Amino acid sequence: MSLTPEQRVQLHEFNNLTKSLSFNMYDICYTETKKDREAYIAYIDEQYNADRLTNILKNVADIIGAHVLNVAKQDYVPQGASVTMLVSEGPVVEVPSERFEESPGPLPEAVTMSLDKSHITVHTYPEYHPSEGISTFRADIDVATCGEISPLKALNYLIHSFDTDIMTMDYRVRGFTRDINGHKLFIDHDISSIQNYIPDEVKQLFDMIDVNIYQENIFHTKCKLKDFDLNNYLFGKKKDQLEDDEINKITERLQLEMDEIYYGKNMSNNNN
Known part of the structure; x- marks a missing residue:
């Protein structure tokens, strides 16, 4: 429910609250040979190079709604990329009352908002298992x-900007601001879950877990893709080129990798 101008809390000067979102995505792939692994990492480095990021x-x-002040970007050798962007507040305009509603945000063609000083960063981490043919790609994005x-x-x-098998998201509101009577406000909007900012059609694709600390204004959501099609995880070949025992072995390895990332712990017998 939107608030009318009369219902909004009147602040004393600038809103000093800091809101930070950390968005992490993982892509998992089976790369059987060294050649496959090198090709996959080369593909990732091209797909998510510093310019595209x-x-x-x-x-x-x-x-x-921010103005970009400065951009620092770097492609790394042998792999990976980073971008750091400093941005400043946009023009002083009336912020739509819809900001108080928990709902998915817009895609770029529907942007009509403004904000204050902030920064945005992204780092990528392609890597691979030393012996079991699993390669992964992780991108970390922070918006403050x-x-x-x-x-x-x-x-x-x-x-919508990344093809992802697993996502983890952290949102936190820090600091405080004051109303016109000097009363401290430690959060200026209602939030019950990060999931309320994810479109329904996306939520239907993922299993999701929330870990929230409401009294500290800390919210955490992690997501794992529900459907598993082996063809989406093979690099350089298709499922119909494999024997049944190979299909079972590769499927088991991939699903174990996804479960370990999702639950944040080693689950195989040869790991501590």
Whole structure:
């Protein structure tokens, strides 16, 4: 339910609350040979190079209404990339009352918002198992804002910017601001779960777990893709090229990798 101007809390000067969103995504792939592994990592480095990541972050800045001040980007050898972007507040305009509603944010073509000083960063981490043919790619994106707009408004766009098997999301509101009577406010909007900022059609694709500490304004959600099609995880070949025992072995390895990442612990017999 939207608040009318009369219902909104009147603040004393600038909104000093800091809202931070950490978005992590994982892509898992089976790369049987060294050649397959090198080809997969080369593909990832091309697909998520510093230039493309910069464009993604610029779109995030558009969604949250920020002006880009500075961009530092780097492609690494042998693999990986990083982008750091400093942004400043946009023009002083009336912020839509819809900011108080828990709902998925817009994609770039529907952006009409503004915010205060913030920064956005992304780092990528391609890596592989030393012996079992599993390669993974992880991207970490952090969006930190000050003011009235939550970076959760960019979550919908971020989810649609990556092909992901597993996502973990952390949202936290820190600090405090004051109303016109000097009363401290430690959060300026209602939130019960990060899931409320994810579109229904996306939520239907994933198993999801929440771990929230409401009294500390800390919210955590992790997601794992429900459907498993082996062809989506093979690099350089298709399922119909494999024998049944190979299919079972590869499927078991991939699903174990996904479960370990999702639950955050080693689950195989040869791991401590």
